Amino acid sequence: MLDPKYMLENADFIVKKTKARGIKLSLDKFIKISQEKKDYLIKVESLRHEKNKASELVAQKKKEGQDASSVISEMKKVGAEIKILEEKLKELEEKLREISLSIPNVPHESVPEGKSSKDNVEVRKFSEKPKFAFPIKPHWEIGKELGILDFERAAKIAGSRFAVYFGAGAKLERALINFMLDVHTEEKEYQEVIPPFIANERSLMGTGNLPKFENDLFKLRGYKWYMIPTAEVPLTNLYQDDILEEDSLPKRFVAYTPCFRREAGSYGKDIRGLIRQHQFNKVELMSFALPENSYTELEKMTVDAEEVLKRLGLHYRVVVLCTADMGFAGAKTYDVELWMPARKKYMEISSCTNCEDFQARRANIRFRRKGKSKLEFVHTLNGSGVALGRTVSAILESFQQEDGSVVIPKVLRLYMDGLDKIT
RNA sequence: GGAGGGAUGGCCGAGUGGCUUAAGGCGGCGGUCUUGAAAAUCGCUUCCCGGGCAACCGGGACGGGGGUUCGAAUCCCUCUCCCUCCGCCA
Numbered sequence: 469m470l471d472p473k474y475m476l477e478n479a480d481f482i483v484k485k486t487k488a489r490g491i492k493l494s495l496d497k498f499i500k501i502s503q504e505k506k507d508y509l510i511k512v513e514s515l516r517h518e519k520n521k522a523s524e525l526v527a528q529k530k531k532e533g534q535d536a537s538s539v540i541s542e543m544k545k546v547g548a549e550i551k552i553l554e555e556k557l558k559e560l561e562e563k564l565r566e567i568s569l570s571i572p573n574v575p576h577e578s579v580p581e582g583k584s585s586k587d588n589v590e591v592r593k594f595s596e597k598p599k600f601a602f603p604i605k606p607h608w609e610i611g612k613e614l615g616i617l618d619f620e621r622a623a624k625i626a627g628s629r630f631a632v633y634f635g636a637g638a639k640l641e642r643a644l645i646n647f648m649l650d651v652h653t654e655e656k657e658y659q660e661v662i663p664p665f666i667a668n669e670r671s672l673m674g675t676g677n678l679p680k681f682e683n684d685l686f687k688l689r690g691y692k693w694y695m696i697p698t699a700e701v702p703l704t705n706l707y708q709d710d711i712l713e714e715d716s717l718p719k720r721f722v723a724y725t726p727c728f729r730r731e732a733g734s735y736g737k738d739i740r741g742l743i744r745q746h747q748f749n750k751v752e753l754m755s756f757a758l759p760e761n762s763y764t765e766l767e768k769m770t771v772d773a774e775e776v777l778k779r780l781g782l783h784y785r786v787v788v789l790c791t792a793d794m795g796f797a798g799a800k801t802y803d804v805e806l807w808m809p810a811r812k813k814y815m816e817i818s819s820c821t822n823c824e825d826f827q828a829r830r831a832n833i834r835f836r837r838k839g840k841s842k843l844e845f846v847h848t849l850n851g852s853g854v855a856l857g858r859t860v861s862a863i864l865e866s867f868q869q870e871d872g873s874v875v876i877p878k879v880l881r882l883y884m885d886g887l888d889k890i891t
Numbered sequence: 892g893g894a895g896g897g898a899u900g901g902c903c904g905a906g907u908g909g910c911u912u913a914a915g916g917c918g919g920c921g922g923u924c925u926u927g928a929a930a931a932u933c934g935c936u937u938c939c940c941g942g943g944c945a946a947c948c949g950g951g952a953c954g955g956g957g958g959u960u961c962g963a964a965u966c967c968c969u970c971u972c973c974c975u976c977c978g979c980c981a
Contacts, residue, residue, distance in 0.1 A: 509941065513950045520950090523962045527909040540961040547961070711901060711938095836901070839920055841936065 469568050469829045476502055485574045488581050488791035498567045505560040512553045519546055569679055573826040575791045576763075576800040582790025588803070593785040594778055597807055598866045605872075606810035607864040608741035611637060613872055614890055617742070628739070629731060629746045631857070636890045640863070640876070641749065643883035644856055645724050648751040648776050652853055656772045658722035658753060663702030665725055666693045671705040674831030676797035676823075686728045686746075695728035699752035700850040704827055707756065712835040712846060718757040718765055722853060725750065742857035743815065749856035755849040756833065759825065762847035763800070766822040769851045770802045773818040776854055780877045782862050783807040785814060799824040802851075806858060809865040817858045820851030 475482060479495040486493040522543045529536040580589050611617025616637025622630035633641055652658040669692050672678040677685060677697060686695040696702060703721050712719070727750050738744035753772060757765040770786060777784050789801040798821040805814035825845035828834070834843040867875040873891040881888055 506941075509950085513941070516950060519961080523909070526961055530909075536961080543961040713901085836919095841920095841938085843938070 469826060470571060470574065471825075471829065472502070472564070472568065475568070475571075482571070482574055485791070486572060488575065489572060489794065490583065490792045491572060493571065498564065501560055501563055501567075505557065505564065508553055508557045508560065512550060512557055515546055515550050515553065519543060519550065522546070569673070569830070572796045573676075573799050573823065575794060575798075576822070576824075578788075579794070579800050580788065580790045582792050585790075585793045587790040588787040588793055589790065591786045591788055591802065593783075594774065595781070595783045597783050598809055600809070600868075602870040604809055604865065604868060606741060607861040610864045610868055610872070610874060611741075614874065616640070616890065619741075626746070629744065631742055631745060636884075636887065637860070639884055639887075640880070640890070641856055641860060643880045644859055645749065645751060646883050647779075647880055648853060649722060649724060651776055651779070652722040652751070652753065652772065656720075656722075656775070658720040658772075661703065661706075661721045661723040663696075663699060663706070663723055663725065665696050665702075665728075667696050667701045667705070668692055668694075671701055671708065671831075674708055675701050675704050675827055676795075676830065677701065680796065683732050684730050686730060696725060697729050698727050698850075698852075699723040699725040699750065700754065703752060703754035703850065704833075704848055705831055707833045707846075708831045710833060711843060712756065712833070714758070714835055714837045717835060717846065718755050718761065720756075721754045723752050723754070725752065742861045745857055751853045751856070753820075753849075753851045753853040757847045757849060758835075759844065759847050762822050762824060762849060765847075765849055766800060766802070766820060769849055769853075770804065770818075770820040773804055773820055773851050773853045777804065777806065777817070777859075779879045780859070780863065782859075782866055782877075784817070795819075795821065797821070797823045797826050799826065804852075804854065806862045807866070808858075808862060815858055815862075817862075818852035818854040821849060823848045823850070 470482070475495060476499060479499060483493055483495060522539055526536045526539055526543075529539070580587065582588065605613075608617060608619065612619075614636070616634050618632040618634060619630075622632045625632070649660055653660050666688070669678060672685070672694055685697055688694065702725070703723055706721070707719075726747055728747050731744055731746060734744060742748070753769055755765050755769060774784070774786065784804055784806050787803050787805060789798075789803055794801050801819055801821040803816045804818040804820070806817045807813075808815050824847050827848045828845035833846050833848070835846050836843055863877065864874050867877065869875060869889075871891075873889050875889050876884060876887055
C-alpha cells in the first residue's frame with residue numbers, strides 16, 4: 469500500500485511507473501473520492517464539535533440542578549445527522565482502502581524499464597556452465613533411476629506437481645536445509661525461526677498476497693486460513709502492528725518452511741520434475757531495515773543468498789528484474805538464477821526483494837527513532853536463501869556422471885554422513 | 892468440547908455513564924546539581940486524521956465490529972485473540 473498523501477501528490481508519476489509494470493491504472497477515482505471524503509470529514513468534525521460542547525453543557529446544567537431537556541432534544545437531531553454523515557464517510561473510506569490495496573508498489577528509480585522478463589538485466593555471473601563428455605539426462609530421469617525421486621507415487625498420494633523423495637534424495641534435501649540454515653545463522657547474522665505454515669487473511673493482506681492473488685493460494689476449507697505460499701508471509705507478520713526501536717534494526721531472520729502454491733494457470737508448464745510443485749521447501753531470508761539502509765540491505769541479502777550456491781559449486785547468474793517482471797509488493801528485485809544443464813536454461817532460485825514501506829504500511833510495522841516521537845514505517849526485505857527443489861534439480865543435473873551416479877558437493881558431505889556419491 | 896477470567900499509550904497499570912481533556916509508575920528526551928558519571932530533583936513525552944509558516948486549534952482512537960444514550964474506556968450484542976481449570980490429544 470502506498471501512502472495516500474503520496475498518491476495524491478504524485479498521481480501522474482505513479483500512473484507512469486505502473487504503466488511501466490504493464491498495468492493500466494487511473495487514479496482519477498481515488499483523487500475524486502479523497503476530496504469527497506475530506507469534505508464529509510470537515511462537516512462531521514464540526515458537528516461532533518458542536519455535540520461535544522453541548523454534552524459539556526448538559527453535564528454542567530445537571531450538576532447545578534437545572535433543566536437540560538432543550539439542549540438534549542436539540543442534540544438528538546444533531547446526533548442523527550452525524551450518524552448519517554458517518555455512514556457516508558465510512559463508505560468512502562472503504563472505497564479508498566479498496567483502491568489502495570489494489571495498487572502495486574512503485575519501482576525504484578534504479579530498476580530498468582522493460583516489457584517482459586526478456587528485459588531483465590544480468591548483473592553478474594558465478595563460475596561456468598558445466599561441460600559434459602556424454603549425453604546428459606534431466607533430473608527427473610536421474611532421480612528415478614537412482615530411486616531417490618518418485619513422481620508416480622506422489623501422484624497416488626496427492627496428484628500431479630508433487631514429489632516423493634526416497635533415501636539419499638530425502639537426505640540430500642535435509643542436508644541442504646541444514647547447510648543453508650547454518651550458513652545464514654552462523655556466518656550471516658540471521659536468526660533462525662520456525663513459524664506457522666498457515667496464515668490468516670490479515671497476514672496475507674500485509675504481504676500483498678491478498679486481496680488480489682487469492683487464486684495462487686491454498687485456502688483451508690471452512691476456515692479463514694491459508695497455507696503459506698512462502699515464509700515471507702509469516703516472517704513479515706512477526707511484527708504486525710508493532711513499534712520497533714531504531715536500535716533494534718536491522719532485524720534479520722532465516723526460516724525453513726514448506727511452501728504451498730496453487731500454480732493455477734500454469735497447466736502444462738514445467739510439468740516434469742521438481743521445477744514447479746504445489747509443495748516445495750525453501751529457506752527464506754527476511755530483514756526489517758531502516759529506510760535509509762534498505763538498499764544496502766538488499767545487496768547484502770542477495771550476496772548472502774548467492775553464498776550458498778557458490779559453496780555448492782553451482783553456476784548461476786544474478787539479474788535485476790525489469791519493471792514488467794516484478795512482483796506486486798516489490799520496489800526492486802534481484803533474481804538469482806541457477807543453470808539447469810538439461811534444459812539449457814537459467815531458472816529462478818532466489819528472488820531478493822526490497823518492498824520498502826509497502827508491506828510495512830499494510831501490516832502496520834513501524835519504528836521510532838531515538839529521541840523522536842514521530843513513528844515511521846520500516847522497510848521490509850525478503851529473499852530466498854534458497855529454494856530447495858530447484859537446487860536439488862541443479863545438483864543432480866550438474867554433477868551427474870556418465871555411469872548415472874551423482875557426486876555430492878563437498879560442503880554437503882558433512883551433512884550426509886560422509887556420502888560423496890549417490891549411486 | 893465444557894466452565895470461568897481478561898485485552899487500556901513504547902511498556903506496566905488505575906479507571907463500572909458527565910470533575911478522565913485516560914491517574915500513577917517504568918522507559919525515553921531535556922534542565923538543575925556534578926570535574927565527569929551515577930543518585931537526587933524539576934520539566935516534557937500516546938498515536939492517527941484535518942486546518943495552519945508556526946505557536947496552536949479541531950476531530951478520532953481504550954482488542955475489532957455493531958447497539959443503547961444528549962453523552963460510553965465504563966452498559967448491551969457480536970467477533971478475534973490471550974489466560975486459568977476440567978475433558979480429550981501428538
